[in-house]
Amino acid sequence: MVPDAEAKLDEVLEKLGNQRDSVLFKLERDPRRTKVGRILESTSFDEVPQLFNVLNGTMSLVGPRPALATEVAKFDDELLARLSVPPGVTGLWQVEARDNPSFSAYKRLDLFYVENWSLTLDLVLLVETFSSVVARMSRRRS
Secondary structure (H helix, E strand, O other): OOOOOOOOHHHHHHHHOOOOOOOOOOOOOOOOOOHHHHHHHHOOHHHOOHHHHHHOOOOEEEOOOOOOHHHHOOOOOOHHHHHHOOOEEEOHHHHHHOOOOOHHHHHHHHHHHHHOOOHHHHHHHHHHHHHHHHHHHHHHHO
16 A cells, blocks of 8 residues: 555545445555555465464454454444454455455355354365465466
8 A cells, every 4th residue: 555545545435436335445446555565465465464463363364354443333233243253364255255345245244254153164264265365366377
């Protein structure tokens, strides 16, 4: 991201809007993202620093993705249940609906994960995440 990306968010929202139908913000071509940032994101290398959060215990490998405080402030009581498990580097929503801008899909998948957590589910999601990253990297090379 460019310096002061958070300060530019309101300007970007005003000019380009939001691809999500919710409190979550996402733009396919966010002008605040640098060329290197786009490459890091497309290969998921932008997630590597979060492994330090896993090592220090503030995140898990699998769980709902951490939301910004401004987003959490707008969550309803039902969705706040996602805070009962540690946030994860990857999760059900990332595997099943990574490019789906629907807030209802985000909510449904995160709550399903919280209500149905198991070690088996985590292992499946890790394998699926790895497969997805490898597939994206191979498409990028083509």
